[in-house]
Amino acid sequence: MKPVTFNNTVLRDGHQSLAATRMSTEQMLPAAPILDSIGFSGLETWGGATIDSCLRYLNENPFDRLRALKKAAPNTPQIMLLRGQNIVQYASFPDDVVEAFVRANAAAGQDVFRVFDALNDTRNLKTAIDTVLACGKHARGEICYTTSPVHTIDAFVHMGVELEKMGCQSIGIKDMSGIITPKVAHDLVTELKKRVGLPIVLHTHDTAGLGATSYLAAVYAGVDVVETSIVPFANGTGQPDTVRMLALLDGHPRKPDYDTDKLQELRVHFEEVYRQLGKFTSHANERVDSDILTFQVPGGMLSNFRNQLAEQKMADKFDEVVREIPVVREALGWIPLVTPTSQIVGTQAMMNVKFGRWKVICQPAQDIALGKYGKTPGPVNPEILAAVEKQTGQKAVTCRPADLLEPGLENYRKQAEEKGLPTDDETTVLFAMFPQQVEALHKAPEPEPEKPAPAPVAAPPEPAASPEPTGKGQSMVLTIDGQRHHVLVEKV
Numbered sequence: 001m002k003p004v005t006f007n008n009t010v011l012r013d014g015h016q017s018l019a020a021t022r023m024s025t026e027q028m029l030p031a032a033p034i035l036d037s038i039g040f041s042g043l044e045t046w047g048g049a050t051i052d053s054c055l056r057y058l059n060e061n062p063f064d065r066l067r068a069l070k071k072a073a074p075n076t077p078q079i080m081l082l083r084g085q086n087i088v089q090y091a092s093f094p095d096d097v098v099e100a101f102v103r104a105n106a107a108a109g110q111d112v113f114r115v116f117d118a119l120n121d122t123r124n125l126k127t128a129i130d131t132v133l134a135c136g137k138h139a140r141g142e143i144c145y146t147t148s149p150v151h152t153i154d155a156f157v158h159m160g161v162e163l164e165k166m167g168c169q170s171i172g173i174k175d176m177s178g179i180i181t182p183k184v185a186h187d188l189v190t191e192l193k194k195r196v197g198l199p200i201v202l203h204t205h206d207t208a209g210l211g212a213t214s215y216l217a218a219v220y221a222g223v224d225v226v227e228t229s230i231v232p233f234a235n236g237t238g239q240p241d242t243v244r245m246l247a248l249l250d251g252h253p254r255k256p257d258y259d260t261d262k263l264q265e266l267r268v269h270f271e272e273v274y275r276q277l278g279k280f281t282s283h284a285n286e287r288v289d290s291d292i293l294t295f296q297v298p299g300g301m302l303s304n305f306r307n308q309l310a311e312q313k314m315a316d317k318f319d320e321v322v323r324e325i326p327v328v329r330e331a332l333g334w335i336p337l338v339t340p341t342s343q344i345v346g347t348q349a350m351m352n353v354k355f356g357r358w359k360v361i362c363q364p365a366q367d368i369a370l371g372k373y374g375k376t377p378g379p380v381n382p383e384i385l386a387a388v389e390k391q392t393g394q395k396a397v398t399c400r401p402a403d404l405l406e407p408g409l410e411n412y413r414k415q416a417e418e419k420g421l422p423t424d425d426e427t428t429v430l431f432a433m434f435p436q437q438v439e440a441l442h443k444a445p446e447p448e449p450e451k452p453a454p455a456p457v458a459a460p461p462e463p464a465a466s467p468e469p470t471g472k473g474q475s476m477v478l479t480i481d482g483q484r485h486h487v488l489v490e491k492v
Contacts, residue, residue, distance in 0.1 A: 014233030021053035036073035047080030055437035070109035077111035106135035116142035121374030141168035148334035178205035182217035189221035209288035324349035333376025
């Protein structure tokens with residue numbers, strides 16, 4: 001059996017998970033040629049929260065970052081994380097905006113697109129996958145791993161078969177919370193290798209301390225690629241460290257041959273970068289936290305709940321709110337907890353404790369129940385659905401949510417032009433998702449000094465506004481993963 005290979009995530013998920021996505025292009029460029037020379041099968045450099053962070057905090061054009069990294073590391077495929085119809089935001093966008101984003105990204109040098117949907121609804125992946133393939137790039141269909149009565153190995157394998165039929169060239173197992181156990185990793189990879197004729201990639205986090213051993217079990221099962229990072233942007237809420245993973249594979253016939261001297265050189269560089277980003281790092285993100293196995297919420301979000309609850313004068317309710325998370329998740333159809341669903345479930349759990357169970361339902365939770373995010377893995381609690389339909393006057397949708405959206409690209413282009421912004425596709429698609437930040441990027445004469453983060457946790461980007469709710473509601477300010485949001489809640 002051929003050696004397993006590693007993708008390296010230090011330039012994207014490594015610092016997103018451990019330093020609030022604050023690594024700048026300038027801090028990346030010295031490491032890029034070294035990473036390029038090691039022989040990794042891919043470098044994850046883009047997508048996820050990096051687009052938001054470039055614009056909001058670093059005064060960088062994310063497409064310029066991609067071009068710079070592609071020039072500095074031309075020999076290794078570069079990878080991005082794409083949220084399907086949400087692109088790199090929380091709200092769904094029309095097909096023409098998704099298509100334009102993928103085309104612009106491909107033209108700027110992106111090689112591999114990791115395409116996922118928070119509900120594992122493959123209908124929300126089709127437009128992105130089709131466009132990636134039309135651009136001649138690599139589509140990696142992602143299976144969001146979670147546990148529940150409806151999330152079985154057979155169900156995940158069925159999704160893998162479906163992704164292969166959609167044209168994906170590889171399948172990723174995306175374990176966003178770091179909860180996949182070695183036995184499950186082995187069994188899931190084994191079954192996917194039997195049923196799907198594509199390379200299998202396993203992506204996990206070491207939040208619960210399982211990541212490296214689950215990788216090892218997957219290697220025995222024949223996984224093609226695992227994803228690692230570089231200390232200190234590794235382990236904890238990040239991916240397992242590359243050197244550590246090589247040590248675990250010592251003596252194994254599938255161990256890859258990577259230059260450990262170069263890996264040590266990278267460690268020295270990134271230790272200095274980690275020191276520079278100290279105000280965005282936290283020991284809480286570096287440690288193993290077994291709570292994740294019970295509640296399946298990323299450790300950074302769990303720790304931030306304490307600040308959020310204190311703002312609502314509910315500091316003494318932390319344990320009660322956390323115990324409510326599985327209750328909400330089950331009622332909303334056993335949805336996986338990944339951006340944006342983890343934030344939605346966490347907020348609703350707080351509402352249930354504060355006002356009484358399901359007495360007040362936040363707008364995003366209403367939209368989950370109504371099918372506006374897609375088909376949930378299991379059925380939504382019929383009593384909750386009936387209450388939401390009565391309150392909103394809306395019926396649950398069964399079609400692909402994006403089918404309800406009118407084409408929007410030219411409208412965004414017109415809005416950009418009216419603000420004196422460039423109207424090329426790159427600017428237009430960024431403006432569609434982050435209008436204020438794009439306007440500031442193009443009009444600010446000098447970079448503004450960055451304000452300290454409200455909490456030293458790795459945070460996903462601020463969500464786009466949800467559709468306007470029906471009926472009267474109460475506005476509350478919540479802090480979710482270090483970001484403050486105005487949330488409208490309604491009694492049902």
